[in-house]
Amino acid sequence: MVSIPETNINSSGGLRPIPLIGMGMATAAESSLQVKDAVIEAIKAGYRHFDTAKMYGTEKPLGEAIKEALRLGLIKSRAEVFVTTKLWCDATEGRLVLPAINESLRNLDLEYVDLYLIHWPLKIHQDDVKSPITKECIAAINIKDVWEAMEECQNLGLAKSIGVSNFYPRIIEEIFSFAKIPPAINQVEMNPLWQQKKLIEFCKKKDILLTGYSPLGSFSTKWGHNRVMECDVLQDIAKSKGKTVAQISLRWMYEQGVSFVVKSFNTERMKQNLDIFGWSLTEEELIKISRIPQQKHGYLTGTLVKEPIDIITEIDEGLAFQ
DSSP states (O other): OOOOOEEEEEETTEEEEEESEEEEOOOSSOOHHHHHHHHHHHHHHTOOEEEOOTTTTOHHHHHHHHHHHHHHTSSSSGGGSEEEEEEOGGGOSHHHHHHHHHHHHHHHTOSOEEEEEEOSSSEEOOSOTTSOBOGGGEEOOOHHHHHHHHHHHHHTTSEEEEEEESOOHHHHHHHHTTOSSOOSEEEEEOBTTBOOHHHHHHHHHTTOEEEEEOTTTTTTSTTOOSTTTTOHHHHHHHHHHTOOHHHHHHHHHHHTTOEEEEOOOOHHHHHHHHOOOSOOOOHHHHHHHHTSOOOOOOHHHHHTBSSSSOHHHHHOGGGGOO
8 A cells, every 4th residue: 555645734723634646536427336436445555535526426425435444444533534525616605605515514424524625716507517507607706705604614613624726816816815714725727738837836825735636637538638648748758767657647746746636446547646656757857848838628618618618717817827
C-alpha cells in the first residue's frame, strides 16, 4: 500500500491534513455496486481522499464503501478518510445551502464532510440536472449570501473545511472582501495541456490550495478528451523514462505543488496512478512540458450545456484566467 503525502489546509480546528492525491468519483457508466467496490479497492491501494458531489450521484455508494472498509478493518476510524462533496448549482442560494449539505450527509451516511465546495459560480434554474442546460436557465449567484451559508456549514461542524470549484480570481477576491472564513481550496481543471500557472500563483498568495481535476483529461468519458494521453511530448518522456503517460502527467502535477484528484475504477491503473514517487522529471523534461500549447476544455459545457459555448465565460471572462 502506498503512503500518499499530505499538506495542510485551513479548517474549523486549525490546520487539517489533506492527502495530495485523491480519487475522483465522477462517473456516468458504473453502477453503485461498482463504485462501492472500486472505493474499497482504492482504500486497499492507499487512497484516503475521495472527491464526490451531488451531481455525480456517487455519494451513497461512497458512504457505503467507507462503512464496509471499517467493517473489514481496512481503516480503523472515519477520521482516516478525507471526504469532499460539492454544492450543486440548483442550490446556490443562501437559504438552500444547509438543506443541500444535509442531503449530502444523509446520502453519505456521515456526520460531517472534510471539505464542502461550491461546485460552480452560477445558479441553474432547472429541475433535471441530467437534461441539457440552456443559457436561459443559468444566472450569476449572490456569492455573499452563498458564502455566508457555507461558513455556517463549517461553524455547525457539518463541514470541516469549505472552498470553491471552478472559481476565478475576481470572484475569489470578492469572497475575501467579506469572508470570516476564507476558501481553503479552489478545485479547477488542470493538466499539462491547461497548466493554470497564473491561477496557481494567485491561489498561493491567498493561501488557497489549488486542486486539479481531470489531470489526465478525463479520457474515455463522454465529457473528457484524449489530448493529454495522446500528447506527443508526454508520450516521448514516458517512453524515455519507462513510465506511462498518466504517470508523467500526474508526476508533473505533483511537482507543481498542487493537489489533484484522478479517477480510475480499474484496480491496476489505480495502483499505477500512485506510482509517481521515488523518481522525478528532469529540468529539461519540465521545460518541454511547459512549452506544450495550452487549451482549456470546459467540462460543464461538454456534459450538460446544450449550446457549444462556454457559459461561465459569458458570465465572467475571468474563468479563462491562465
